Amino acid sequence: MHPARSITPHKLLTVCAVVEIATGLALLLTPGLVGHLLLGVSATEDTNLFARFFGVALIALGIACWPRPVGIGAVRSMLFYNGVVALYLAYVGVFVSSGVLLWPAVAFHALMTALLLRR
Template sequence: MNPVRLITAHKLLTVSAVVELATGLALLLTPGLFSHLLLGIAGTDVTNLFARFFGVALIALGVACWPRPESIAAIRAMLFYNGAVAVYLAYVGVFVSSGLLLWPAVVFHAVMTALFLRR
C-alpha cells in the first residue's frame, strides 16, 4: 500500500494548522529569537513589530484552515501558502540570510506543498 495514500486532506490540514498556529505564537511571544533562528538576524524594534504582525496572520490562517469541516478553500489556501513560503524562504536563504531553522522550514513547506498537490 502506498503510504502517501494514507495521508488524508484532513490530516494535512491538521498538521498545517497546528504548525502555523505554533509558528504564529512563537512570532508573537519571541519575535527576536524566532528571527535569529529562522533568518540568522538580530531582532530589532522594527523587525519585532513586523514579526508580531506576521504572527497574528499565521494564527488567523491556522484558525481559518482548521479542518472541521474540511473545505476545498482551506486546502487551496494551505497549498498556496506552503508553496509560496517554500519559494520565498529558499530565495531568502540563497540571496539574503539564513538561520538554523531556515532550510528545514523550506523542506517542510515544500513537502507539504507536494502532499497537498496530491490531494
C-alpha cells in the same frame, strides 16, 4: 494499505494548521528568537513589530484552515501559502540570510506543497 494513501486532506490540514498556529504564537511571544533561528537576523523594535503582525496572520491562517470540515478553500489556501513560502524562504536563504531553521522550514513547506498537490 499504501502509506501515501493514508495521508488525507484532513491530516495534512491539521499538520499545517498546528505548525502555523505554533509558529504564530512563537512570533508573538519571542519574535527576536524566531527571527534569529529562521533568518539569522538580529532583532530590533521594527523587526519585532513586523514579526508580531506576521504571527497574528499565521494564527489566523491556522484557525481559518482548521480542518473541520475539510473545505476546498482551506486546502487551496494552505497549498498557495506553503508553495509561496517555500519559494520565498529559499530565495531569502540563497540571496539574503539564513538561520539554523531556514532550510528545514523550506523543506517542510515544500513537502506540504507536494502532499497538498497530490490531494
